Amino acid sequence: MVANSAALPSVQSDSPWFKDSAQLVASKANLENKTKAKNVILFVGDGMGISTLTAARIYQGQQINGNQGGEENFLSFELFNHTALVKTYNTNQQTPDSAGTMTAIATGVKSKAGVLSVSDTALRGNCLSSKGNELVTLVDLANAKGLSTGVVSTARITHATPAATYANSPERNWEADSNLTAEAVANECKDIAYQMVMRDQDNALSVALGGGRRAFLPNTVTDGENKTGRRKDGMDLTQAWVENYENAAYVWNKEAFDAIDVASTDHLLGLFNSSHMEYEADRADDVGGEPSLTEMTAKSIELLKKNDNGYLLIVESGRIDHAHHAGNAKRALMDAVELSNAVKAAYETTDPDETLILVTADHSHVFTIAGYPKRGNPILGLVHGVDGNLSTAIDGKPYTTLGYTNGPGAVVGTRDDLSSVDTQDRDFMQQALVPMGSETHAGEDISLHATGPGANLAQGVIEQNVIFHIINQAQSLGGTKY
Numbered sequence: 001m002v003a004n005s006a007a008l009p010s011v012q013s014d015s016p017w018f019k020d021s022a023q024l025v026a027s028k029a030n031l032e033n034k035t036k037a038k039n040v041i042l043f044v045g046d047g048m049g050i051s052t053l054t055a056a057r058i059y060q061g062q063q064i065n066g067n068q069g070g071e072e073n074f075l076s077f078e079l080f081n082h083t084a085l086v087k088t089y090n091t092n093q094q095t096p097d098s099a100g101t102m103t104a105i106a107t108g109v110k111s112k113a114g115v116l117s118v119s120d121t122a123l124r125g126n127c128l129s130s131k132g133n134e135l136v137t138l139v140d141l142a143n144a145k146g147l148s149t150g151v152v153s154t155a156r157i158t159h160a161t162p163a164a165t166y167a168n169s170p171e172r173n174w175e176a177d178s179n180l181t182a183e184a185v186a187n188e189c190k191d192i193a194y195q196m197v198m199r200d201q202d203n204a205l206s207v208a209l210g211g212g213r214r215a216f217l218p219n220t221v222t223d224g225e226n227k228t229g230r231r232k233d234g235m236d237l238t239q240a241w242v243e244n245y246e247n248a249a250y251v252w253n254k255e256a257f258d259a260i261d262v263a264s265t266d267h268l269l270g271l272f273n274s275s276h277m278e279y280e281a282d283r284a285d286d287v288g289g290e291p292s293l294t295e296m297t298a299k300s301i302e303l304l305k306k307n308d309n310g311y312l313l314i315v316e317s318g319r320i321d322h323a324h325h326a327g328n329a330k331r332a333l334m335d336a337v338e339l340s341n342a343v344k345a346a347y348e349t350t351d352p353d354e355t356l357i358l359v360t361a362d363h364s365h366v367f368t369i370a371g372y373p374k375r376g377n378p379i380l381g382l383v384h385g386v387d388g389n390l391s392t393a394i395d396g397k398p399y400t401t402l403g404y405t406n407g408p409g410a411v412v413g414t415r416d417d418l419s420s421v422d423t424q425d426r427d428f429m430q431q432a433l434v435p436m437g438s439e440t441h442a443g444e445d446i447s448l449h450a451t452g453p454g455a456n457l458a459q460g461v462i463e464q465n466v467i468f469h470i471i472n473q474a475q476s477l478g479g480t481k482y
């Protein structure tokens with residue numbers, strides 16, 4: 001039978017599923033495609049694969065609705081009009097790492113795992129081989145065009161993803177000078193923290209916010225809780241930042257961060273932890289006090305928008321990845337939800353006609369959503385079927401919806417009985433298959449979500465380095481002649 005619209009039964013045409021979707025498609029069909037962006041904000045959820053998005057959206061929905069429903073929820077950026085799938089492999093790895101993937105996003109070319117914005121010709125960990133192979137990044141191009149630039153991360157600001165935007169290094173682990181090898185010192189490679197702070201005034205970052213104080217402080221300095229700086233050259237790079245740049249400020253806790261006068265500050269450095277910032281789940285426990293990703297994003301926009309030429313802001317939610325490596329889904333999901341909040345804040349405080357907002361990940365994780373839980377089943381809970389009964393495996397024991405293919409939660413020998421375990425506790429580690437000390441990245445595609453001028457360039461299945469070209473094109477950064 002061939003149906004026409006008049007023949008649709010009301011159980012179909014009056015259904016909210018039907019009406020809402022029809023309205024949505026009609027509104028999108030009328031969209032105007034503008035392609036030139038004054039400002040670009042790029043959000044990267046480290047390790048935020050598609051299964052993480054699905055689980056985070058349900059988790060957020062259940063927080064709002066009191067642990068029921070959730071499937072119908074959307075993360076803020078999932079409502080953006082343009083989406084692409086992104087291939088993440090490195091030139092030498094089928095399943096990538098964050099250094100190689102962020103190099104692709106920041107420079108427009110893929111490179112090896114472990115290297116930061118140097119070409120594939122360089123050897124990892126070899127300074128000499130990187131000479132002459134340094135790549136120009138989006139930050140370099142934006143600064144050369146007179147835009148303001150900012151980098152924000154909840155990881156150490158010298159960690160792979162943020163570092164690839166402002167540093168060139170054949171080794172992601174060269175975060176402080178004490179990490180450099182003898183060969184690197186002999187051939188005059190500089191550590192990542194040094195490269196961030198010692199940029200020329202006309203190529204300086206206007207905003208750098210994250211964790212990782214230790215790479216900026218001398219090893220003679222004690223930095224709370226008996227953590228010492230990691231620099232053996234005696235330099236205090238937080239001091240150098242303030243001296244190097246005009247109207248510069250350095251803050252290390254939330255109180256000082258909140259007190260920053262954006263009108264009189266042109267270069268803001270904030271380092272809120274000796275190493276990575278806290279997970280969102282634990283942020284309230286931090287002694288010194290840390291701003292949230294949303295607060296860091298909002299303050300960055302406020303400062304960067306002072307430049308009439310526009311700005312490029314790169315924001316990483318760095319610890320979704322770390323929680324997954326620990327086999328700990330709750331912290332990963334809470335950080336993904338906080339990224340969604342930060343994107344929402346950016347969207348609401350910028351003009352959609354002049355700001356392109358992109359949201360992506362660098363790579364996925366071996367994280368799965370399994371079984372046949374009934375709709376509204378707690379996403380962190382044990383699987384209960386449509387009949388409401390606890391589902392069991394062949395071993396007669398219950399299992400969680402969320403799990404990992406490998407990692408520290410792996411079952412060796414007999415599987416634990418989870419019947420009386422609180423699987424929604426923030427410290428619960430999901431069960432996994434292959435025992436590994438650290439759960440691994442996954443090789444399947446991740447997603448790119450876009451709104452604003454140039455957003456229509458995000459479509460289809462693309463190589464990760466295309467993201468550079470979307471920004472370059474939309475913001476006319478001059479990185480190519482096209």
Ligand SMILES: [Zn+2]
Nearest residue numbers: 047321325441
């Ligand atoms: Zn990772």
